[in-house]
Amino acid sequence: MLILGLVVAAILGPAYVWRNNDNPSARRYGIGSAVAVLGAAVTPLAMGRCAFEEGTSGVDHLLAYSLMAGGAWLSLIVLQSLFDRADGRKSDTSGMTGEIRTGGFRLGWWVPWALLSPTLIILIIFLYLPAIQTFTLSTQLAKLGAPKSVDVCFSNFTELLIADPWKLVAYPLLAIAAIYGARFWLHRSSPGTWSRKGADIASVFAMLSVFIALYAMFSPGGGGQVAYRPVYLNTVIITVGIVAFGMIGGLAVAYLAFRTIRGGSVYRTLLIWPYAISPAVAGVLFFMIFDPTAGIFTHVMDTWFGIDVPNYRENALLAQASIILASGWKILGYNILFYLAGLQTVSLDQVEAALIDGASAWQRFVKIVLPALSPITFFLLVTNLVYAFFEVYATIDFMTKGAPAGKTSVAIYEIIRVGVNNGDLGRGAAQSVLLFAAVIAITLWQFRTTGERVTYGGA
C-alpha cells in the first residue's frame, strides 16, 4: 500500500515537471521523480508504516496518502523554484522586489545570517520547535506526568472525521467541482445578462459548498468518535459573526466618526478604547451586562419595562449572539482605528467629482470609498479571522463555558478544554494541527480570491 503511494509520486513528479517547464531535459524528469518520491516519503519515514498496519481503516490510509501527496507537492514547488532560478526566470513576480536592485554584503555571505540570527533563534525556539512537537504529540496518546506515551498514528485525527473514506474523498472533490463549475460558467457568461447573474449566485453557493463539504466530513459523534461536527459548526457561525459584526460595525462607526463633528477627535479616541481591553475582561463585562441574576441589562429590562429576559446561556442562539457581540465589540476599536486611518487616504477629489456628477451618498460610499479602502479591508479580514479563531477562549470561558451543551464551544475552546483542562495532550495537539491547517487554508484562499480584487492605488 505504502509502495503504491510512492510509485504514484514517482509518476506524478515528472508530470509536474513537464507541466511547468518548456521542453525539460531527461535529467529534470529524473530529478522531479526522485524529489517527488522523497517528499512523499517524509511522513512515512517520520511515522513509520503505522497507517497501513493491520487494524487500520480506510480513513487512516487516506490521511497517509494525503500527507504523502502534500509532501511531494511541497518539495516539487521548491524544486521548481530552483529550476526557475537556473533558467534565469524570476520566481518572485511581486511588484516590490522587481524594482529594487539586489545587492550583497561586502563582508561575506554570513553577515545577513548573523544579523538575522537573534530573530531566527527566537523563532526556532519559541515557534518552530514547539510546532514540530505539536505535530509529534498529535500522533500520540499522551498526558502530563505519565510514565509513557503511546503512538496512536492518525487516530486522534480519524476520530474527528466520519468513518467512510469514500465519502471523505468525494465531498471535497464535489466542492472543488462546484467551484470550478461556477468559475467556468462565469467565464462563459457576459456581463449584464441573466446568465452572469446566475453565475454570480452559483459562485457564492460554490464557495459555501466548501463549508458544507467540511461539515459533512466531520464526525457527528457516537461509536467512539468525537462529535466534532458541532464544534466545526459553532466555529463557523461564531467566527463569521465576529468578523462580519466587527468589520461592518467598525467601518460604519469609522465612517460616521470621520465626518467633521465637534469634538470629533475625542470621539475617535474613545472609540478605540475597547481594543485595549483583554478578551477575558470583555467576557466579564458582557457577563455583568447579560447575567440573569446580576446583569444590568436584565435588571433594567425587568424593572423598567417588565420584560423577563431569558437566560442567554440556556438558548443556543442567544449564547452565540452574546459571544459574537462581546468579541466583536472588543475588536471593533481595532477596526475603527484602521478604517479611520484608511479613510484619510480616500481621494477627496474623486468624492467631489462624484458629488458634482450627482452621485448619492450611498453611491459615493460604495463606488469610491469602499474600493479605496480595499487594502485595509483585506488586512483587517485576515487579522479579524485570526482574532476570531484564536483569541475568543477567555471571552467564552467567562460568558458561557461552552453552554448551552457545547453550542458556544469553538475550535480553540475545545483545544484548551481537551488539551489543557483535561490534560489530553495528544487530542489537544491534533485539534491544534487541524485549526492550524484551517487558518493556513483560509489565508491562502483569501490571498487568491480577495487579494486579486484589492487595489493598492498607483498605476
Added chain:
Amino acid sequence: MRYLVLLAVVVLVAAACSSDDSGSDTTAAGDETTTTAAASDETTTTAAASDETTTTAAASGDATTIDFWVAFSDEARLGFSEEKAAEFNAKHPEYNVQVTSFASYNDVFDAAVLAVDSGEPPGLIHFFEAATRQALDAVGADGNPIFKSVTDAIAGRTEILGEPVVLDSVVDAARNYYTVDGSFYSMPWNTSSTVMFSNMDILNEAGITEPPATWADVETACAAIMALPDAPSGCITWPNHSWFVEQSLGQQGELLGNNDNGRSARATEVNLESDGMLAYLDWWKGLDDSGYYTYSGLQRDWDGTTAAYFATEVAMIVTSSSDVTLIDEGALGAGFTNVTSFMPYNGDVDYVGNLIGGATIWMLDGMDQTTEDGALAFLNFFSNPENAAAWHQLTGYIPITQDAVDLLESQGWYEESPNSKVASDQLAAAENTPASLGALLGNFVGIRDVITIAIEDILVNDVDVATRMAAANEEANKSLSEYELLFGG
C-alpha cells in the same frame, strides 16, 4: 534591543538546563521564570507571584526556601495561606515558605510537573481530591514518582522542629478518603461536604417549618413555595458540578468505579448508568422540568448559584460547606434567616453517606533532609489546632483535626454558629464504605467533565437521561481505559 532579548533567552535556557539543587537563593528567580515560560496560560498569576517573591525574599537572607503553590487566588483563602506562611517564617527564621498563587488546581499540577522536569520543583503543592489517583501516578521525566508520602516522610516522629505532628488527629472522613494503600500520601487542608442552605423566611411563609430532608420533601416544599403569591423565580439551585453527582451516589451506596470505587485495586471501569445515577438525574431533571430547579446555565457555577440565593431568586441552595461563613454573612446582609442542613437524599433507598471534597497538600520528592523537615514542620504548623480552627471559622471548611474540633467546642463556637457544624455532622453520620468514601479514578478530571456536559445537555436540551448517560458512559470508559493504558503499569 533584539540582542537583549536574545541574551535573556540564552540566560533562560541556561537556567532551565542547570541541574543545581533547588535550595539556593540564586536559582529561586530562575525557578519562577522557567515555570512561567512552561505554563503559558499562567501569565497573570505568575506575574503577581513574582511580586511576592521580591517581598518575601527580602525578609530572609540565607533561609532555606520552600515554595508552596496554592490553587486559591481569592483574598480570604490565599491571604490565610500567606499569613500562616509569614507566621511560620517568623517562628522558624531558618526557613522561608513562599506562597505562590495559581488560578486552578490543574494549573498548579501542570506547572509542578513541568517544574519537576526542568529541575526546579516547588516543595509543596495544593491539589484536589478528585485528582488523588493522578497525583499518585504522576512521574517525572526520569520515571520516578513526583510526590512523596507525607506519612513516610514523617516516619513516626511526633514532632518536627518543635511543631507537633497532627496527622494522627485528622478526622475520619478525610483520613479514610485520602488513605491509599494504608497511608496518607498528602496532608489534608481544605475539606468540605455538600450541604443545603434554606431561606427560612420563604419556607415558613409557605408553611414549611423544617428544611426538607429527602428528595420527596424537597418536591413538597417546592410545590408549596412556588404556589406562593410572591414566589421566587425558582425554588432550589446547585452548581452543575460532578461532585454533587458523586455525593448522591455516596448517599445511595452506589459505586462510580469498579474494584470498590478504585480502593481495593485500581479502577478500570466507571459506571455512569447505575440505578443511583439515573435516579438522581431523573429527579434533577424532574425538578428542572417543573420549574423548581434553576440552572444558572454555566457549568461549575459556584458564584452564580450563590448569587441567586442571596438575591432570593431561589429559596434553597445545595453547595459546598466551604461557603458557610460567606452565606451566613450574605444572608445577614440580605436580611433573611439562613439555616444549613444535610444535602437532600433519596428517601426510597437506605442512606449510606456523604463524602468529602476539597484538597490536600502534596510534598514533592527529592528535597534534602533540611528542606523536607521544614516542609513537614510547616504542614503540621499549618493544620495545628489553632490554625485549623481559624481556617474553619474563616470559610466553613470542616475543622480538619479532632483537636481543632475540640478547641472549637471549648470556645463555644458551635453554639454561636450552629450552621458551621452541619458538614462535620453529615460526614460523621456516613458509614465507612467504598461508596461513601468516594471514588479514586484515573482521569477523574476528564470523567467529571463528561458528566457535567451530559447533565447540561439533559437540563438544557431536554434529552432522555438514560440515553444520554449511556453515551457519556461510553466516553468516560474510553477516557479511563486510555488513562490506565498510560499509567496502569
